[in-house]
Amino acid sequence: MIRSSFIFLPKISNKKEQNIWKQGINIWDDFLKAKNIKGISKRAKIFYDTKIRKAIEELKKDNSYYFQKLLPNTETWRLYEYFKDECCFLDIESYEHGKNITIIGLYDGFETKTMVKNMNLDMNRLKKELEKYKLLITFNGSSHDIPNINKYFPETIPNIAHIDLRHACNKIGLKGGLKMIEEKVGIIRPIHLKAYGGDNPIDLWRAFLASGDKEYLDLLVQYNEEDIVNLKPLMEIVYKKLKKSTISKNPTTLAGPGTAE
DNA sequence: GCACGGCTGCGGATCTTTTG
DNA sequence: CAAAAGATCCGCAGCCGTGC
Numbered sequence: 001m002i003r004s005s006f007i008f009l010p011k012i013s014n015k016k017e018q019n020i021w022k023q024g025i026n027i028w029d030d031f032l033k034a035k036n037i038k039g040i041s042k043r044a045k046i047f048y049d050t051k052i053r054k055a056i057e058e059l060k061k062d063n064s065y066y067f068q069k070l071l072p073n074t075e076t077w078r079l080y081e082y083f084k085d086e087c088c089f090l091d092i093e094s095y096e097h098g099k100n101i102t103i104i105g106l107y108d109g110f111e112t113k114t115m116v117k118n119m120n121l122d123m124n125r126l127k128k129e130l131e132k133y134k135l136l137i138t139f140n141g142s143s144h145d146i147p148n149i150n151k152y153f154p155e156t157i158p159n160i161a162h163i164d165l166r167h168a169c170n171k172i173g174l175k176g177g178l179k180m181i182e183e184k185v186g187i188i189r190p191i192h193l194k195a196y197g198g199d200n201p202i203d204l205w206r207a208f209l210a211s212g213d214k215e216y217l218d219l220l221v222q223y224n225e226e227d228i229v230n231l232k233p234l235m236e237i238v239y240k241k242l243k244k245s246t247i248s249k250n251p252t253t254l255a256g257p258g259t260a261e
Numbered sequence: 262g263c264a265c266g267g268c269t270g271c272g273g274a275t276c277t278t279t280t281g
Numbered sequence: 282c283a284a285a286a287g288a289t290c291c292g293c294a295g296c297c298g299t300g301c
Binding site: 011012013014015016019039094139140143144145166170175176177178 | 289290291292299300301
């Protein structure tokens with residue numbers, strides 16, 4: 001629903017956007033065609049028109065980062081529908097507050113790629129892999145995964161948009177850690193990891209280091225894969241709910257914005 | 262502990278309405 | 282048409298809560 005969004009314009013926030021939608025202006029084209037819009041002066045409209053034309057242009061170029069910079073962090077979820085075919089779910093396993101990254105897992109919606117410390121995890125490979133994408137999706141990545149990757153693997157993350165599912169979930173009242181939220185929305189995890197008594201990724205890594213037993217590593221990789229694979233259905237659920245709740249704040253529009261996508 | 266978002270109250274910018 | 286009054290709402294700062 002990025003093409004229904006006006007919240008990226010300067011001095012336009014939630015209420016103003018709602019007000020624009022209320023007048024039947026649901027997508028960028030409606031805005032450009034409208035002669036006058038209540039709450040926006042003629043002068044301001046001319047300014048906003050140029051910004052919207054620029055946005056149309058940047059979207060054509062698949063420049064997700066352009067919108068990342070303009071959207072409030074809590075609203076980047078709006079980019080999902082447009083960029084979902086070029087998105088990457090990401091999760092890292094680490095200890096010592098992110099200092100020691102043991103695994104970086106990526107998932108493009110079809111297959112997972114796991115990079116393991118001292119094995120196949122290095123900056124060039126990570127950078128090359130991430131360059132393929134236009135959108136990163138994480139859980140709590142904005143204060144954990146992304147800053148730590150930036151710190152210990154600098155300049156591997158390209159300039160692309162990022163959706164943090166933790167904050168997106170929070171917006172629709174889904175609070176708690178990833179596992180708890182998955183349970184709440186009905187995403188099932190295999191239980192075999194717990195059967196090993198080790199659903200704790202740090203313990204698994206330490207056990208692998210201590211024993212050299214690959215079985216521990218395999219479990220850790222599986223653990224990480226489950227995390228990133230589950231992010232996709234969660235994203236889909238959260239996107240639908242967010243879209244619905246954002247639009248339904250506007251009772252007068254029947255079609256509502258977002259129908260363009 | 263860190264880094265981030267949420268909440269709240271306030272100041273001020275901007276648009277609309279009113280009035281003559 | 283112009284000026285003033287009124288309404289709306291953005292954005293900031295400070296504090297608190299939260300998951301990793």
